[in-house]
Amino acid sequence: MLAGLERKNGWTLAEHAGEACPDGMQRLLRRACWDADAVRDDLRDYVVEHLGDRSGVLIVDDTGFVKKGTKSAGVQRQYSGTAGRTENCQVGTFLAYASVKGRALIDRELYLPQSWTEDRRRCRAAGVPDDVEFATKPRQAQAMIERALAVGVPFGWLTADEAYGQVKYLRVWLEARDVFHVLATKCNDTVVTADFADARVDALIAAVPGRGWRRRSCGNGAHGPRIYDWARVPIRPVHAPSRGHWVLARRSISDGEIAYYVCYGPARTTLNQLIAVAGSRWAIEECFQAAKNEAGLDHYQARAYPAWYRHVTLSMLAHAFLAVMAASCQKGPHHLWTTFGDPR
Numbered sequence: 001m002l003a004g005l006e007r008k009n010g011w012t013l014a015e016h017a018g019e020a021c022p023d024g025m026q027r028l029l030r031r032a033c034w035d036a037d038a039v040r041d042d043l044r045d046y047v048v049e050h051l052g053d054r055s056g057v058l059i060v061d062d063t064g065f066v067k068k069g070t071k072s073a074g075v076q077r078q079y080s081g082t083a084g085r086t087e088n089c090q091v092g093t094f095l096a097y098a099s100v101k102g103r104a105l106i107d108r109e110l111y112l113p114q115s116w117t118e119d120r121r122r123c124r125a126a127g128v129p130d131d132v133e134f135a136t137k138p139r140q141a142q143a144m145i146e147r148a149l150a151v152g153v154p155f156g157w158l159t160a161d162e163a164y165g166q167v168k169y170l171r172v173w174l175e176a177r178d179v180f181h182v183l184a185t186k187c188n189d190t191v192v193t194a195d196f197a198d199a200r201v202d203a204l205i206a207a208v209p210g211r212g213w214r215r216r217s218c219g220n221g222a223h224g225p226r227i228y229d230w231a232r233v234p235i236r237p238v239h240a241p242s243r244g245h246w247v248l249a250r251r252s253i254s255d256g257e258i259a260y261y262v263c264y265g266p267a268r269t270t271l272n273q274l275i276a277v278a279g280s281r282w283a284i285e286e287c288f289q290a291a292k293n294e295a296g297l298d299h300y301q302a303r304a305y306p307a308w309y310r311h312v313t314l315s316m317l318a319h320a321f322l323a324v325m326a327a328s329c330q331k332g333p334h335h336l337w338t339t340f341g342d343p344r
Helices: 010-016 023-030 036-051 120-125 137-150 168-176 201-206 271-280 282-295 305-328 335-339
Strands: 057-066 076-080 085-099 102-110 157-160 181-185 190-192 198-200 214-221 224-235 243-251 258-266
Touching (some): 023 305, 036 102, 036 305, 057 137, 057 271, 057 282, 085 137, 085 282, 085 305, 102 282, 102 305, 137 168, 168 181, 168 258, 181 271, 190 201, 198 201, 201 243, 214 271, 224 271, 243 271, 258 271, 271 282, 282 305
Parallel strands (some): 057 157
Antiparallel strands (some): 085 102, 181 258, 190 198, 214 224, 224 243
């Protein structure tokens, strides 16, 4: 998976290894006896050992794998953020870990649309076990976060885009486990205000006076610091005086477009800390790009459900190795993370 090949599939890897045919590579993904979930757990432990930090951030997002045909597990015409449009593709939901030391993918789930889970014959043909039921992407995210919590992955915050942040049952579940979070949401999302009234998040932010906005960078992008205007409004009375809730807003300097976030964390959390967490979400996009470009995350040709997990897990492991090697050469902490501190 670390070979400098343009494509990393069974044929190209076999040729690179000096084999006459791809049978061995294909057997590794299809019939060889090994547990992809056990390797995933080893991968997660490896990332925590080398990149772990209590101020780290868990990041949830999904990415698309454009495919032809109808037989690959979970494939159908559906929206792909990678392509930016509806395509015939598979979609994977991922959990990334990012800290001052580096970032890597640590968990994954293949999204199976209801058109698949309601057709058990089709599922069996693609190797999907009979006990695999339909799960929304937020439910898949919840399962991955729960696995991270169960083994004590050290982190301070969690962040995700609006596909996850607008899901109220996920926010309730996170708060019940005291998981501090900054989750993007839609402008028409409703929240409970400090005086127990319901209000849309865009209405709350519209009432913020000009002096309530602060111009800040949320980290470096491809073209330098990503600078926006930011504001926050406290919401929801909390039972624990040590905790707080806010609506956070990010306004584009160029066109005034506003993005919204629902936040939960320590009562002493500063605006700069919330901004840093919101900005850290881009780390998972960098993971996707690097894993696809350098470790063949999307190069597989296997159709079966188990083969998807095996290929993707090995690709994630290769990418994590590269992330750890990069961290060993790092001269100091990325400036974005110096604003965090330990939230607890």
